[in-house]
Amino acid sequence: MRDLGAGFKYLLKGQRWVARHGKQFGFGLLPGLITLVLYAAALVALALWGADFVGWATPFADDWTSPWQGLFRGLLTAVLFALALLLSVITFTAVTLLIGQPFYESLSEKVDRDVSPDGTAPESDLPLWRELWISARDSLRVLVRALCWGILLFGLGFIPVLGQTAVPAIGFVVTGFFLTQELTSVALQRRSVELRDRLALLRARKSLVWGFGTPLAVSFLVPFVAVFLMPGAVAGATLMARELLGEETEDGERAAGESAEGETAEAEAGHPGPYGV
Template sequence: MTGTGADSGVLQGAAYVARGFGMWRRRPGLMLLGMLPALLVLLLVGAALVTLLFLVDDLVTWLTPFADGWGTWRDVLRVGLAVLVVGGAVFLASVTFTGLTLAVGDPFYERIWRATEEELGGPVPEGGLGLWRGLRDAAVLAAYGLAVGATLLVVGMLPLVGAVVGATLGFAVSARLLAGELLGRPLEARGLDRTARRQALRGHGRSVLGLGLVTQAAFLVPLGAVLVMPAAVVGATMLARELLEDQP
């Protein structure tokens, strides 16, 4: 495929999110309900981080009683440790936010993709992930995020290009994982196991990536995930249907 074709595939995938916003006109109440999971997770994570900021001084003091008599070096040690603790907490929150949102929002998002299936016509699958399966998938996604994040921290240490390469690669990988999870729900509801889902996505990697890139980019904007996630669920359902129609 040529470069133009590759760009076209990514743009087509991104366009599904834009199409998903059309559901606001048809089912505003349902889409408003779909904003709650990301908003709830954002508030909980934000509250946890603010609480940590208030408690971090006491925490690092408790962790370093051996440094009480070090004078200036005690302060240097504890300030550095506080920065590491807060930075680590922010990193953990960023790589687990998607998994937490999908876990909390699975019942809400299921209603959205079923409504989308009804609008598209044809049989609506009766299957669903269920609570425990949704929690397991969210935990797996969070674990992937931690593994990718740790790897990218190492890449980021490379001289000159490490930070740019690490940030770009991390964004693309996170986008692909997120798109896979969004598409996995309507596909698995039809009884497709992991192998069958991989087969359905084969040959459509750029469209899948485009869907993920737009959704992941929204996570970088304050309240972006809250606004975009319902539309991304609708767009992913539309894309899943078209992927299945392309199967022999």
């Protein structure tokens, strides 16, 4: 429970940080707005022509009598649109981070310098094109995992009672984990932490991750809210990444030292060092 509250506090700290740095917040809105327009256009197109697509994809139902043909194709159209909405929530962060990679890298560095005792921040020695490639490759790997979870949960959603209660709650928790993974990757990739080690860090502190990512996943259901929260989410994820790695903050204490439970979890997971290598 303590880590759940700590995760949520990092989300709030990130929003407060960008509120104090208005210029960073303003630039941070642009990638989210671009992504929102692209996703909105795709969903509108699906709403307009989804039924036609389902009809084209199910020629075997052309000879079905009424009302079975309409019910069958109507259900498939609704399922297709609902799945598209789920995928848009899961992939929104990854696409926004990819579009806004240069800005979010800069924002994350500024957060690190602001809270670091010596005012420095880890910097990547890789060229921009290489960072973009690594980010896109890792995001694709994570999205494949997220897609598998999404399809599984979507199928379980048809189970009476369970599908309308427990499954949506689990869906928000799972989505929150993947959102946190994408957001912390900005700071962790700059520290040369590989995807496998990033996932190990997050799994060792699941409660912290859920406290940060689950409220964010719920808020991301409202498109414009997602756009406005993205800069602060990146800032908060950078602060949380420092705790996951046990880095010092400006008060001279190890960030991870605030949670003895988290350190115990890392030790039990066999985490070999602060950078997971």
